[in-house]
Amino acid sequence: MTIKVGDQIPSAKIMQATAEGPKEVDTAELFAGKTVVLFGVPGAFTPTCSAKHLPGFVQHHDALKAKGVDLIACMAVNDAFVMGAWGKDQGVDDKVVMLADGSAAFTKAMGLVFDLTARGLGLRCQRFALVAKNGKVTHVAVEQPGAFEVSKAEAVLAAL
Structure with a gap:
């Protein structure tokens, strides 16, 4: 079932790309006591993700x-090295935390898996954006395949 407004962010271990290398992050800790914008993309270095989605945030x-947003985070079903390289390429600096859900466990827990196996891409994350306050979802927008409207930064700003 897809995550919805009122749901608690699932507890999972994911990886964060840092200057020192990959760092394990507990999602419960990441979202605790903060207002967080989390947006997910099908993959790092992919066309819409690199040209529009990440740059918008x-x-x-x-x-x-x-x-009132304390933290902006980008997530993909990629490894932390790829997410770190993509963040560096995009010049995110400390504006966006780059999160890697390499095994798609967190993506699955949120009900946001996008199966692109037939296209040689395996399991990915649907394109989405959500806002959570102290770990509770207050806004969520999931794109239809191929669309880029409801999860862009401007749409999240309008929802806040």
């Missing part, structure tokens, strides 16, 4: 912070 970082 970097560009609107200050506006999101002004609306």
Whole structure:
């Protein structure tokens, strides 16, 4: 079942790309006591993700912070090394935390798996954005395959 407003963020272990290398992150700790915008993409370095999705959140970082967001995080079913390289390539600096859900366990727990096995890409994350306050979802928007409207930074800003 897909995560919805009112749900608690599932507890899972994922990896964060850091300057020192991959670091394990407990999602319960990541979301505790904060307002977090989490957006998920089908893959690092993919066309829409690199040209629009991630850059939009970097560009609107200050506006999101002004609306009370404590943390902006990007997640994909990639490894932490790929997420770190993508973040560096995109110049995210400390504006967006790059999270890796390499085995898709967290993605599965949220009900957001996108099966692209037939296209040679395996299990991926659906394109989505959510807002959680102290670990409880207050807004969630999941894109239809191929779409990019409801999960972009401007749509999240409008929802806050």
